[in-house]
Amino acid sequence: MKFELPLDMVLVADTPQRHITYNAQESVMDILDQDIIPRSQPSTGIEEVFQKIQISINIHTEQRLAQLEQAGMDTILPYQNRIENARNMGQSTSDWLHQKFQRDLQLQASQVQAIIEAEKKSLALEQERIRAEQERIRKQLQEKIRKQEEERRRKEEEDRKRVEEEKKRLEEQKKRAEEERKKAEEEKRKADEAKVQADLEEKRKLEQAEKDRKAMEQAQKDKLASQKLYNGTNFASVEKDFLEYKQDITDIKMNVVRKVASNPDLKKAVSQLKRKINPKFGQLSQSNRQFQKINDELINLILTAKPQPLAFNWILNFVAKAIVDQAETEVIVQPAAALPLARLAISLLQQFPELEYYLSARFIKKCPLIIGFTRTIDTEEGRLQMGWRRRENKWEDEVKYDERLSGICTVWATMTRIPSNISQSSLYRLDSSWRFLARLMNTDANLLANVHFSVAANWWEATAKDFLKAYGHQGNKLLQVLTMPLLGSVSDKRFPAAARLLILGEEWFNNRKIQGIPEMTA
Template sequence: MRFVFDEVFNSDTDSPEFEETCSTTSSTSSQCPTPEPSPAIKLPSFTKVGTKKLVNESVVILDPALENALRDLNLQSKLIPINEPIVAASSIIVPHSTNMPLPRASHSSLLDNAKNSNATAPLLEAIEESFQRKMQNLVLANQKEIQSIRENKRRVEEQRKRKEEEERKRKEAEEKAKREQELLRQKKDEEERKRKEAEAKLAQQKQEEERKKIEEQNEKERQLKKEHEAKLLQQKDKLGKAVTNFDKISKMFWHYKDKIAQIKQDIVLPIKKADVNVRNLLSRHKRKINPKFGQLTNSNQQLFKIQNELTQLINDTKGDSLAYHWILNFIAKAVVHQAETEVRVKPESALPLGKLTLYLLVQFPELQELFMARLVKKCPFVIGFTCEIDTEKGRQNMGWKRNNENKWEDNTSYDERMGGILSLFAIITRLQLPQEFITTTSHPFPIALSWHILARICNTPLNLITNTHFVILGSWWDAAAVQFLQAYGNQASKLLILIGEELTSRMAEKKYVGAARLRILLEAWQNNNMESFPEMSP
């Protein structure tokens, strides 16, 4: 065990235990070449022991164990040799500093003085006591350091355990969250599966119901068709025995011409003097109705939409009889105008227009007379009426128009207009009534009217037959020939041969373009290549 030499010598503390200061060397015995002060040592104070007593006492003999302990301490190796120069001031306590060099003292001199002194035992006791204190301090310091190290280790261990616990809890939380998410996903998947199964089951039930409904509807239609065919057979027998009465046709023509004048007198002119609110309502409805016919497509869904919109607009005017008839007359004019402009260039557009017109004719019976009057005015061929066109009056009666130069339109324009209007009329005659009206309403323009047109044209004097007659026969063929054959069977075949072969042969010398096309249609039918307008999509 080492000790600090300056703690034995001069100290910066004035402890009562070290009151005596001994000079290590005297001025006479100093061997130092320079008169520098020698270090002083503070020895324990022995107030109860005098010099005389120490001198008289016998030499103290150390305990062998203590002597061995002192020998083990090897104090001599820790002291400065006495013959080395030492800078020190007598009776001056040197401050304790680890950065300053320790003062050197002569070990031999101190040892000799200790041996020569009778106070050796107390000195050793004091030294031992000092060492004990130092040892205790070192032990305490070591224990404190050990305690600090243990405390640090404990804190580190606690921190490690805390982190491990936090990590464990975090992982447990993550695992729990994952399990919950997985359970939630499984629950959603199960719900989705059940929902799809329910939807599939519902769709299957709905499909089954639709199938049954369609079967019932088809059965009902077959029954109605059977009854309708029976009626047509009766009509066919009557028509086969009948002879065309042109006087009756002429009276019908003038009836509708008079109807046009009546419409102008009783409906059109009075509206101009009607209440401003009524006129404003009709003006708004007119602007809404006008574009509806141009919005028709080959889609039944679009057709139903326009049907509902027009029905609502017409119903809005039912509160005023004059306004109601005016709006119906306006619709009749609009339909005929659509036929002579749109259908003339796109004949298949007659199908959606014909379906819409038939629905309105059944929904609003007052429209039938107004519509027929407009048809006959524009195209008298719909009732089989024909007259000479070599006079101004004759052309007007047959529906000819003047152009912007006040000249009669050319033959091609006239033929196209007549073909468009007759295509619409033929479509209406061959269409079946809407489902909601089959059992409650009769067809306003049945397919028997198509028979009338063909038969009356065949019976028309040849000097009145023009290319227009063959053009409208071709338009009728495209629109209704397939359904006409289905309705009248063998009798229809005879009539088609009559107009397609015999009538064209009679007029062969005229070389009408319309007649040539009609013969082509006849040959296609005879070769089983008859075509009709494509049906509308859902």
């Protein structure tokens, strides 16, 4: 801190300013008592005060001398002594004032020093207070940290104990689980061993049964092949034909479907054409005009693929699948839909003879009864060969199976009665219907199932009227065998479709009436 008098501090009180006048009777002390410095002016410091006093003395002396010179030299000498005394007194006064100011300055310095010492003491006390407060805060903080550390250690100890207890519990649980697992494994091992033994025994029995079945089938085939039972049906030859059609399906997948799939550009092109063709089958109706429109559109679409042989074959295979799929789904619900679909199939066969290879393979794969192929379905292979579907390791319902094959057979049977210029060996001529009935009636009664009579009843409704017109008396005899002796051979099995076929036969025999599929309109 700075302790001193301000530079602009006034040392004397304000009084009215007056001019100094000389009086012979005035002494220097009297002059000093006068206002030498105007009170209205601020002090400029001690040295400046002394200078002004000295100047005032000198001015007064000179004025006084000037007056004395005028008064005469006789009066000068006394005044010179007085002047000298005044000068000495002024010097003494100046010294006295200087000493006084020095004492005042020293007093002021001592006071300032006392104030400084007091401030230092106060500062020291404040610093001591701050140190004490800091020490208190430090101790509080240390105590807080100590408590937090103790709490942390306590929690860590609790967590450690809890982890150890949990670890111990898990180890015990793991131990129990391991014991249970070993026990379960042991039980499973014993069960597996028992199952393996049972499976081996079952497999041995199945293998033996399969051997016996194959031996029986082979014996039957040999017997049928050697004796040519029932008007000469050779079921060994029928099986050979069936396997050839199955091989055609395999060849189509290898040589057509997979090759197109491996060619992205060609696959894209045929997929676009497929999307245009597919809706046409669903647009068929009983109208001849609509049929002709769809027929022409399909022919034009298929012709666009003919320049590329692989694409053309792929499209023919797709068309064959579409025809059979439509027979599976649409004809089941609406039997009358079989006629426009059959007419469309015949038209396409006449326009594209190459289609027969793909369509025949597809028909026989889905409904092998068309060519008279039948085998037992007590094995997976037998069911697959007879056209059964399996999804999620579950075979389809028997009613659904019967309906699907009946729908396919209805379209095929309808195709056989439509006049065409297809070759004599084709599967789509009326003599194929004769072959179908003959082989059905020559089938071993032990192999007959409800599906045989279901497809026979659908064939009856689709083709029997035209069949009788074509074969006359011989056709009549064949239908009699179909509805009498054949049905009598399975009367104990009570097949629903056999009862339906019997009703159709009785209506014909009694009323000479066959209710066929309605003809198409204009």
